[in-house]
Structures are given as structure tokens and as C-alpha cells.
Amino acid sequence: MSTKVVVTGLGATTPLGGDVASTWEGLLSGRSGAQALTGEEYANLPSRIAAPAAVDPTEVLSRVEARKLDRFEQFALVAAREALKDSGLAKGDVPGERLAVSIASGIGGLISLLNVYDVLRQKGPRHVTPFTIPMIMPNGAAAWVGLEIGAKASVQTPVAACASGNEAIRHGFDLIRTGKADVAVVGGAEAVIHPLPLAAFGAMTALSRRNDEPQRASRPFDKARDGFLLGEGAAVMVLESLEHAQRRGARIYAEVAGTGASADGHHIVQPDPTGSGNAAAMREALENAGIAPEELTHINAHATSTPAGDVAEAVGIRSVLGAAADNVVVTAPKGALGHLLGAAGVAESVATVLTLYHRVVPPTANLEDLDDEIQLDIPTEPRKLPDGPLTALNNSFGFGGHNLVIAFRTV
Numbered sequence: 001m002s003t004k005v006v007v008t009g010l011g012a013t014t015p016l017g018g019d020v021a022s023t024w025e026g027l028l029s030g031r032s033g034a035q036a037l038t039g040e041e042y043a044n045l046p047s048r049i050a051a052p053a054a055v056d057p058t059e060v061l062s063r064v065e066a067r068k069l070d071r072f073e074q075f076a077l078v079a080a081r082e083a084l085k086d087s088g089l090a091k092g093d094v095p096g097e098r099l100a101v102s103i104a105s106g107i108g109g110l111i112s113l114l115n116v117y118d119v120l121r122q123k124g125p126r127h128v129t130p131f132t133i134p135m136i137m138p139n140g141a142a143a144w145v146g147l148e149i150g151a152k153a154s155v156q157t158p159v160a161a162c163a164s165g166n167e168a169i170r171h172g173f174d175l176i177r178t179g180k181a182d183v184a185v186v187g188g189a190e191a192v193i194h195p196l197p198l199a200a201f202g203a204m205t206a207l208s209r210r211n212d213e214p215q216r217a218s219r220p221f222d223k224a225r226d227g228f229l230l231g232e233g234a235a236v237m238v239l240e241s242l243e244h245a246q247r248r249g250a251r252i253y254a255e256v257a258g259t260g261a262s263a264d265g266h267h268i269v270q271p272d273p274t275g276s277g278n279a280a281a282m283r284e285a286l287e288n289a290g291i292a293p294e295e296l297t298h299i300n301a302h303a304t305s306t307p308a309g310d311v312a313e314a315v316g317i318r319s320v321l322g323a324a325a326d327n328v329v330v331t332a333p334k335g336a337l338g339h340l341l342g343a344a345g346v347a348e349s350v351a352t353v354l355t356l357y358h359r360v361v362p363p364t365a366n367l368e369d370l371d372d373e374i375q376l377d378i379p380t381e382p383r384k385l386p387d388g389p390l391t392a393l394n395n396s397f398g399f400g401g402h403n404l405v406i407a408f409r410t411v
Contacts, residue, residue: 003176003178003179003240003241004243005173005176005177005239005241006242006254006255006256007237007241007254007353007408008089008245008250008252008253009084009085009168009236009237010083010086010238010350011078011079011080011082011083011187011236012079012233012234012235012342013053013054013055013078013233014026014053014231014337015033015051015052015054015232016077016337017055018053018060018112019082020086020350020354023337026336026360027333027337028362028382030362030363031336031365032216032365032366033051033052033338034049034214034215034229035215036048036214037193044140046204046207046209047208047230047247048051048228048256049210049217049229050214050230050231050338051229051232052193052231052232053191053232053233055218057231058074059085061077061078068135069135069140069144070108070109070111070136070191071111071142071143072105072107072108072111072168072189072192072234073079074191075141075191075251075343076103076141076145076236077144078144079236080103080187083187083238084238091150092150093248096151096153097152097153097295098153098182098183099150099153099181099183099184099185100151100153100154100155100172100176100183100184101145101146101151101154101156102142102155102157102168102169102171102175103139103157103187103236104157104184104187104188104189104345105141105164105189105190105342105343106159106161106167106190106341106398107190107197107341108159109135109140109182110136110194111191111194112132115139115249126366126400134343135269138157141157142155142157143184149185151185153181153184158171160398160400160402160404161400162302162304162339162342162344162396162397162398162402163397163402163404164343165187165279165342165347166349166404166405166406167345167402167404168345169186169259169346170187170261170404170406173239173259174259183238183241183242183244184240185236185237185239186237186239187220187234187235187237187343187344188234188342188345189233189342189343190232190234190340190343190344191232191233192230192341193230193354194217197230200341206228206269206306207227207228207230208226208229208305209227210226210410216366217229217366218305218336218339218366219368220310220364220367221301221303221310221332221364221370221371221374222366222368222369222371222377223369223370224368225305225306225310225345226305227305227306228305228338229305229334229338230339230341231318231337231338231344232339233343233347234389235318235340235347235348235349236346237350242411253357254354254356254409254411255411256406256407257289257291257408258285258290258406259264259288259404259406259407260280260282260283260284260286260288260406261284261402261404262280262284262403263400264278264279265275265276265277267403269399271309271313272312273312274312274315274330277397277401277403278312278313278316279316279317281395281404282317282320282393283320289391294327295391296390296391296392296393297328297336297385297392298331298352298385298393299328299329299395300329300330300348300355300393301313301332302315302332302348302351302395302396302397303364305334305335309338309397310332313395314373314374314376315373317330317376318376320334325375325376327377328376329379329383329385330378331351331362331363331364331378332367332378333351335365335366336365345404347376347406349394349406352408353408356392356408356410359372359384359385359390361382361383363382363383364378364380367380368374368380390409390410391407391408392407392408392409393406394408
């Protein structure tokens with residue numbers, strides 16, 4: 001259990017850009033990827049805004065590839081290819097038996113399911129594509145990426161609602177740490193900007209209804225927040241054992257230092273207002289990583305921009321860190337990205353890794369009036385971090401009370 005795990009490759013396609021560089025630039029500038037949904041099918045919805053991907057994956061993939069993949073699978077393949085290229089690894093560089101894939105999705109191929117059902121009703125079963133099942137199964141993204149790179153150690157798809165992405169990182173981390181793989185390609189992908197999910201989340205009053213100001217709608221920790229903004233995209237990281245990365249002379253972004261997991265045991269969608277569940281996951285991640293509260297530098301918060309969730313997370317952070325929370329710089333990327341559901345954890349872990357690597361914390365977009373109940377240091381401009389060792393947590397919490405936290409440190 002002593003094997004160190006490091007990050008050597010990053011890939012992303014998000015509402016801020018079609019790659020990591022443009023996404024990172026968007027986060028640093030506080031730019032929002034949100035826009036109004038103008039189609040007739042959205043006209044009667046209470047929330048008619050979302051954060052679609054900045055680059056359509058069909059513009060990147062070949063026509064043949066795109067036709068047999070659901071949109072969430074398309075995103076995953078685009079991000080995985082970027083991450084692998086960034087890592088310097090090519091197919092065949094790692095024996096398949098030492099190579100794993102763990103790519104999460106909170107919902108899977110919902111758009112294909114709905115579209116194919118329309119085809120069935122309108123045209124009959126002869127017009128249903130034989131790719132339907134691979135397109136709708138939640139493990140489709142992991143399967144396609146695994147096939148492309150020849151992974152044989154493990155190909156898995158964690159499903160834990162909005163904590164799914166961090167669960168994927170945790171799975172890959174465990175495989176390497178326990179010696180079952182040398183390299184793990186971990187990620188999350190989601191694509192459900194469609195009238196049905198928007199209507200369903202809207203019925204729960206979970207979405208922002210700031211329809212006239214889409215780019216100001218997602219506002220984590222702000223007094224005027226009124227719900228999250230649905231986003232889409234994917235993010236992927238290449239994890240390696242430190243020994244494997246050093247042996248091949250790889251660039252190392254950061255170390256995955258530890259993980260923590262818990263369940264609220266409170267409600268199917270509402271967070272525990274005491275923050276005890278998310279606090280338990282943060283505490284475990286710190287202990288697993290050997291990081292004392294006073295040594296923590298940064299937290300990339302889950303902070304979806306819901307009234308209850310943001311306060312519960314802030315309460316949890318305070319309960320774990322105590323007075324040390326005053327020295328921790330917090331950011332909430334969903335102000336710019338919206339909520340990528342099962343892809344959120346990895347997209348925000350990519351941001352966390354880049355924060356440590358570049359030693360700068362992105363601002364929280366749209367934070368204009370900090371909620372009085374949230375006593376944290378949350379900058380609205382990029383914040384430079386000091387020289388010396390840095391540590392960070394990335395928080396992801398999901399419906400069902402799932403809490404997954406990843407700890408990172410500089411190397």
C-alpha cells in the first residue's frame with residue numbers, strides 16, 4: 001500500500017473549451033459557459049438555460065466514430081485521447097494487463113435512449129440501430145476507451161450520481177496503489193442537456209431559473225443563488241505509479257495523495273445540513289494522505305449553487321479544519337462550468353491539479369455577495385499560492401448522499 005500515485009496526463013472538453021488549455025483559461029478569467037436554450041422543445045420549461053460543451057464532439061471525431069457513440073461516449077473519447085497524448089503514452093507502451101480504465105457517468109446514454117425510443121414509435125423496430133445498447137449503457141464510455149487503448153487490468157464505470165467522477169479517480173488510485181496496475185486512465189463523462197432531464201431537475205426546483213441572465217445563473221456561495229446549471233462534457237486523467245512515471249521520464253503534474261468516502265444517510269437528494277457526511281469524507285482523505293488540517297492549502301469545492309448544499313459544505317469544511325480554514329483558499333468551478341454531473345469530479349480534479357501545478361487558484365465566477373453563513377476565503381480574482389509544498393482537496397457530493405473527496409499534493 002506504499003506505492004505513490006501521480007498524475008501525468010490531462011484531457012477535457014467542457015463548456016469553457018474543447019481542451020484542457022481553453023478550459024483552464026476560462027476558469028482563470030471567470031468566464032461562464034452558460035447560454036440560453038432557444039429550441040421550441042425548451043420553451044415551456046421553468047429553467048431554459050444550460051452550459052453545453054464549447055466544441056461539439058462530432059467536429060473532432062470521424063463521422064464513422066460519432067455515429068456509433070452516444071454523446072457522452074463521444075466526449076469521453078475526445079478527452080481520453082487528449083489525456084493520453086499529454087501523458088506521452090501511446091497504445092502498446094503499457095502491457096494491457098497493467099493498464100486500467102475507470103470512467104464514470106451519473107446517467108449514461110440518456111439522449112440516445114430517448115431518441116431511439118422516438119424512432120421505435122414513429123418508424124418501428126427495423127429502424128432501431130444495432131448500436132443502441134452500447135450507446136445507452138453507462139459503461140459504454142469506459143468500454144470504448146478501454147478497447148481503444150487495449151486495457152485489460154480492469155475497465156470499470158462507477159455510478160454515484162454527481163460524485164461518480166471522483167469515485168472513478170479513487171478506483172484507479174486503488175488499483176495502482178495496491179499493485180494491480182501501473183497506469184489507470186480515469187475520468188467522467190456526461191451529456192444530458194435535453195428537455196426531459198431539465199424538466200425533471202426543474203420539478204425538484206434544483207435548477208436556476210435566472211433565464212434572462214444565463215451567464216450569471218450559476219453563483220456558488222452567493223446570497224442570490226437559486227440552483228445549479230446543467231452542463232455537459234468530459235474530463236480524463238492519466239494516473240501512474242511514481243516509479244513507472246519516473247522510469248519513462250514523464251512530466252508529473254501532482255500526486256494523488258489520498259481519498260475519502262462516506263454517505264450522509266440523510267435523504268435521497270437533500271444534503272445533511274450538519275455537514276457531517278461530507279466532513280467525514282474530507283477527514284478520511286486528509287488522514288489517508290497524511291495531511292494535517294493546518295497543512296492544507298486549497299479546496300476545490302463541490303458547491304453546486306443550491307441554497308442548502310453550499311451551506312452544508314461550508315459547515316463541513318469548518319468542522320474539519322477549525323481555525324485552519326482561515327488559511328485555506330476555496331474555489332467553486334461550477335460558477336463557470338455549470339454542473340457536469342458524473343463528469344464534474346474529474347473536471348474539477350483537473351482544475352485542482354492545475355491549481356497546484358501553476359500555483360494559482362481560479363476565481364469563483366458570479367460570487368458578488370458572499371452568504372453570511374459561509375465563512376470561507378473564496379476569491380473573486382485569481383489568487384497566487386506561495387512557494388513550497390502545496391496540498392489540496394477536491395470535493396464531490398451526489399444525490400443519494402454520496403461523498404467522495406480526493407487529496408492532491410505537489411511533487
